[in-house]
Amino acid sequence: MSTAILMDGAALERALTRMAHEIVEHNPEPDSLVFIGIRTHGAPLAQRLATKVGAILKCEFPVGELDISMHRDDLALRNAPPQVGPSNITFDLTNRAVVLVDDVLFTGRTIRAAMDEISDFGRPQRIQLASLIDRGHRELPIRPDYVGKNVPTAAGERVRVRLTEIDGEDEVVIER
């Protein structure tokens, strides 16, 4: 197995800054914005994007975490059940503009599960998708609104996002 670096810490930081500016540009009424990260790695990314957008607009946004394991569509196909963790969304999502954040967009099934779960917390006005990496191979009609980097991949390759909050450093690598 060989490993190549797709993004170093500085590139990751620049990508997030650009995504934050795009979010500002596409949300002329930012009062209703909330950020929800998909655990594990989407959660710190949502926090960082919320902080960056907040710095641009001089305000604070609510940030939540989503654990989608209970909404997966492949439970019956798996040998061992997944580890489930609590979701942490302490605010009503009704009529909010949700920016859903994940680290890697692949088949789109995680996003489908996340959108199902979000509707259990209220009826948002709209949901936008922000993903640090889009590696293609979609199996569902889902597309991101904000992307840090498009990475053409083969199906068998693995893209790993490593973040300071969880892994001690910022880096995106691909394993072939």
Add this chain to the structure above:
Amino acid sequence: MTTTSWNHKDLLGIQDLTVDEINCLLDTATAFKQVGERAVKKVPSLRGKTMVNLFIEPSTRTRTSFELAAKRLSADVINITTSASSIVKGETLKDTALNLQALNTDIIVIRHSAAGAPHFLSRLLKASVINAGDGAHEHPTQALLDAFTIREKKGHIAGLNVTILGDILYSRVARSNIWLLTKLGAHVTLAGPSTLVPRVFEEFGCRVTHDIDEAIRDADVINLLRIQHERQRMTMFPSIGEYAAMFGLNKERFARTKPDAMIMHPGPINRGIEIDSEIADCGRSVILEQVTNGLAVRMAVLFLCAGGKHSPEGAE
């Protein structure tokens, strides 16, 4: 995505579980407890699965808790009670179970007066078998919800002094609790009349005493068990009044407990017998939180046992 180490299709008892498996169950329950606090208290994890509540012995709270747990996981539920089934026509447990399997049920939750009935079914069936109480043997989900409540309130279980008080001899709750708490490193004391708390229980790795005041003095957790009139075929103590006076948790005794000692009871409570009415309703009583936690724990059990294929090779 991380998977759990859980690889059982059944939950038959606490005795066979490892510490890691117990912690996995309790951690999963933490996630499911939070589902109960949402606007929509339902997740699709077991959509399309069918669960049968096969209760050959009466129960309200455990059966309701399992039924609600299954419904919150989007499973379909059928309830079978003895009086309304072919068991009264003489059908054997084996035939009842095989008929339920022929209807493609995925989970069978069984309560039976005979110890080992769930184990018998688990060998017979492809479906997940969950023990909801077998005779005086085990009641694993009750022990798990008790441990969950202690861990949530006290932050840990290892090192705590837990006193289980009352009818130990006939209690499956006591046995499951003893196995679970000793596995997790608690110091367990059993107390009650010598007829209901025989010395032989010391072999389980706990302390046995018949002096209730001594048993509750240093306890961090006091778990009161119900006096089970229906399971006592002979008189184990002279009268209910005498039991209440000698072994009931009354105000005088309560005043001598540690100020942060927590009061638990699996229910249904006999007010004025094993516990004074005011103590059952006081701030240190977690009796109703146990009920809330029971739902989360049962969701976790159903999710882990019926949520994967559990094929022998184990790995993905």
